[in-house]
Structure formats: structure tokens, C-alpha cells
Amino acid sequence: MPASRYTVSDVMTHTAVAIGREASYKEIVELMHAWKVSAVPVVEGEGRVVGVVSEADLLPKEEFRRTDPALPEQLEEASKAGAVLAEGLMSSPAITVHPDAPVAEAARIMARKHVKRLPVVNALGMLEGVVSRSDLLKVFLRPDEELEEEIHQSVLTELAPGVNVDFAVQDGVVTLRGPLRDRALVPPLARAIRAVEGVVDVRMELDGAAAA
Numbered sequence: 001m002p003a004s005r006y007t008v009s010d011v012m013t014h015t016a017v018a019i020g021r022e023a024s025y026k027e028i029v030e031l032m033h034a035w036k037v038s039a040v041p042v043v044e045g046e047g048r049v050v051g052v053v054s055e056a057d058l059l060p061k062e063e064f065r066r067t068d069p070a071l072p073e074q075l076e077e078a079s080k081a082g083a084v085l086a087e088g089l090m091s092s093p094a095i096t097v098h099p100d101a102p103v104a105e106a107a108r109i110m111a112r113k114h115v116k117r118l119p120v121v122n123a124l125g126m127l128e129g130v131v132s133r134s135d136l137l138k139v140f141l142r143p144d145e146e147l148e149e150e151i152h153q154s155v156l157t158e159l160a161p162g163v164n165v166d167f168a169v170q171d172g173v174v175t176l177r178g179p180l181r182d183r184a185l186v187p188p189l190a191r192a193i194r195a196v197e198g199v200v201d202v203r204m205e206l207d208g209a210a211a212a
Helices: 025-035 072-081 103-113 133-141 144-159 183-194
Strands: 039-044 048-054 117-121 127-132 166-170 173-177 201-205
Touching: 025 039, 039 127, 048 117, 103 117, 103 133, 127 133, 144 166, 144 183, 173 183, 183 201
Parallel strands: 173 201
Antiparallel strands: 039 048, 117 127, 166 173
16 A cells, blocks of 8 residues: 655644743733634743643633532643643643654544644654644645546556556546456555545446445
8 A cells, every 4th residue: 555645744834823831821812813723832942842722721711710610520621720821721741743744643643632733843842833634634635637646656556557447536536447357456456545645535336346
């Protein structure tokens, strides 16, 4: 299966807004509003990421304005309700990703950790940018012609050399048609094509083969 061509560096926002530990609650809210972001990295020194303040970290101040925590698991959130600086509000250590990580890896981290944005850091933990959910969707903007070329060069030529299979790409959906004697090739072909960044779906019409 071909390796993903797209990494976090290809889609991330390289100019990222960040704050220091001493940033105030109101300053953070104003910054998020001005930059239209849902979270900001907290940095110290020359830009080493030490945490992240997200909307979820800010909401307890409103949630517990008139009530006390009713459940044990709410105690940590309630403690943030009294914080007024980033160092008391931030989630630490920060959940980050490296710029050379595949886009799929960043998507998995976001899904598993339930976050919308990830600081992108180098090997020393220094901030290089931010990647968001919307950034990850940029791969689906790839033209059909570009997908066709990659599938031909990196998938069919590698997995099925000499096999005369026709395929077409429309709106990111790949359809393979024609005879394919070796039915064992169907699952790996489908997986490899799905692994191409920007492919929306794969349909197999290979001599009655079931849709993959």
C-alpha cells in the first residue's frame, strides 16, 4: 500500500496565535474571538508548548457560576472556574503532533482525544503551527485528475502491474471497471485506493465483484 503523500505540514496553519502562562482569562477570550479559533497553545521561553487553553477550559467559569460541582469528576472543571490566568486554565501536557506526521495520524489523535485543534511542534517541542479539523479536510479539495494520476502511478502500477483495469474518478469517488481474474486483488486494491488522500469512496465493478 502506498504511503500517504500528505503530512500535517502540508495542511497546517503555519502562523499560529499563542499565549503565555500569564495571559488573563478575558485576554484569551478576546484573542479566540479575534482569530476565530477554539483553542490556543500556551508557550514559554522561545516557544516551547506547555499546554493548551480551549473553549472547554473556559466554560466552567460560566457553568459553575451559581452552582457547585455535583459529581466527583466535575471537581477538576470546577477548579478552573476560579482561574484567571492561562497557567490555571490550560490543559497540560498539551496534546500535539509533529509536522511530518501523516494527516490520518492527526485525524486519529483528534478523534481519540476529542479535540478540534492540535499544536504542531518540532522535535524540541517548539511551536511551528496549528492544525485544525478544517485543515485536515483540505485533502478532499484535490482535483480528480490529480487523484487519477496518483492512483495510476502509486496503486495500480505497484499492486496490479500488467492488469488492464479501467478506472475513473468523479467528485473524489473512484470506480474500477473491467475484467480481473485474480479476485484476491480486490480487497488490497480497494484498501490502497482508499489510502490515497482525497479519495471519498471506492466502487468496484469488476466482472460482478461486490462493491468494496
